[in-house]
Amino acid sequence: MSESFGQKIRSILDKPLSKKGFFFLLLSPILYLLSYIVSIIAENRRNNGYLLLENINSNINFKIICVGNILIGGTGKSPVVQKIALIYLEMGWNVAIASRGVGNNIKEFYCCSEVECNLSMLSDENREHYEILKFSRKKSSNAFYILQNKKRIESLNYLYDHINKNNWNINKTIVILDDGLQHFACPRHINLCLWSPHLLLESPLFTIPVGPYREGYGKKNFAFLLDHFNYRFWSRTKTQNNNEFKNRINNSLQTFSISPGEKDIIINYKTLFWTIKIAANKVYLEKNISENEVFSIFQTSKNPLLLSGIAHPKQFLNDLSFLLNTKKYNFIFLNDHSALNAFVYEKINKSDYIIMTLKDFFRWYNDPRFYLGIKNKNILICSVDIQFLNYNLETISITHILS
Structure with missing residues (x-):
């Protein structure tokens, strides 16, 4: 441990x-x-205060929503960003998630669902956004973007130009600023x-x-x-x-x-469990599996390992209590967005069942030693799905409050 x-x-x-x-x-x-x-x-x-939209480009008229917090991290921004994006995608909107990216050597990178792109350029959380949106999207008549740039204002200009170039409906386009409450150089209509x-x-x-x-x-x-x-x-x-x-x-x-x-x-919220497909050096979300399926596979393991590099791993551990309370396991809690080290590689090699978040998996899967360590082992990938309630505990339409 x-x-x-x-x-x-x-x-x-x-x-x-x-x-x-x-x-x-x-x-x-x-x-x-x-x-x-x-x-x-x-x-x-x-x-x-924040920069006003009319001060950068009077022609930019898409909706801009900012999701953030004033904590160092770990309040669950990613599931909120993803849920809002998915709701608008299902309504036929073009959706863009604009983020600075997190990790070492983050490069400026723009990715559109309608164009083949090098996903290894995305940070771990942006790759998670991409895979969740790609897996869940039900319509092909609208596009989604992952816009990775420390200067979100440049992401807005790129999006405006790209949508006009493709003659898509800019009035049915929404931008979600991921973790942008402290980014004052980018305008927005609503702060969450x-x-x-x-x-x-x-x-x-x-x-x-x-x-x-x-x-x-x-x-x-x-x-x-x-x-x-x-x-x-x-x-x-x-x-x-x-x-x-x-x-x-x-x-x-x-x-x-x-x-x-x-x-x-x-x-x-509820925890989602995924299987991953690795083929031709590409990784895909394959399918959701139930708690019963997870439990059944876990019970056959001999040396399970919980591996995490997120801000609040103890909450993650609590979510898996139905599983982890049934037998002994090892855990490794790394720093938020941390890389792996020799100690972790050794633990991975000795484990036969490895549990991690989707964000963690996409942070590490390009690491050859990580890939070799998990090869031919049972891997459980976890993410979070959410719904929104008002203070009276009634389910609400997020598009209604954001309109």
């Missing part, structure tokens, strides 16, 4: 101040000063901010390195941020826990003297 240094640091950031330990107490004057400096920089940038009621109630209300946030310093600033964005997306819970989750949201908002309302959207 192994947990990376980065994961341990993240868990310390999430802890209440009273539980951070002696080492934090010793360094607290310096850490609070650094946190204050980070928050001042973030506040100044936010006060300047993902929040965790658990962290709001338990973690310190400060930016790093005191708390797990990118913005905010103290209760007053967090009250402003909670009310600042168009919608608060609360991530995330399962159906059987809806009422408990709603109570935690209410308790979170009451702490800041905010009343819940139409701005509050609850994210229900």
Whole structure:
């Protein structure tokens, strides 16, 4: 069993101040000063506001939605981005996901579903977006794009030119800015901010390195941020826990003297299980499999391994409790978006059943040592599907609130 240094640091950031330990107490004057400096920089940038659409190109008239958070990571942005994209695709819209990409040596790269492209150029999360949209798309009369560029404004200009070149309906085109709340140089019509009621109630209300946030310093600033964005997306819970989750949201908002309302959207989720097909050096999502099928295969394994390089692997571990509580297993929790190392290769080689997220798989599958390690072994790939509820726990149409 192994947990990376980065994961341990993240868990310390999430802890209440009273539980951070002696080492934090010793360094607290310096850490609070650094946190204050980070928050001042973030506040100044936010006060300047986002660039307006008419200031870059008065002819760009597609809808731009931003999905992000003020946490360091791990609130479940990817499933929200994918779900919104899939809903609009099924309605016959052209859909683009614009992201900077995450990882080493990210290159500017634009990918359209109607054109053969080198998918190895995509970052892990962008490759996940592409595969989910490709697998789930039911219509061929509309296109989807993955736009990877640190400067999302350039992605918008590329999209505008490409759609006009192909004579597609630009009025039925939506752009989803993935993790763009802190990217002020790109315009948008609506900002969706993902929040965790658990962290709001338990973690310190400060930016790093005191708390797990990118913005905010103290209760007053967090009250402003909670009310600042168009919608608060609360991530995330399962159906059987809806009422408990709603109570935690209410308790979170009451702490800041905010009343819940139409701005509050609850994210229900379920875990999806996939099989992967590898052929001619290409990888495809093959099919979904049920919990019963997963359980049956897992019970035949002798040395299972849970391998993760995501921000909150303990939530992932909890989602798999129906499986993992039945027998002994090993786990390795790497840093978010981390590469593999010699220790991990050794564990992979000794395992006969490997469980990982879809994002993790696409981060590592081009690594020859990883590929050789998983070859001819049972691999379980997991992703998340979601639905949106209002504060009264009623299913809502996301297109209605985004219109």
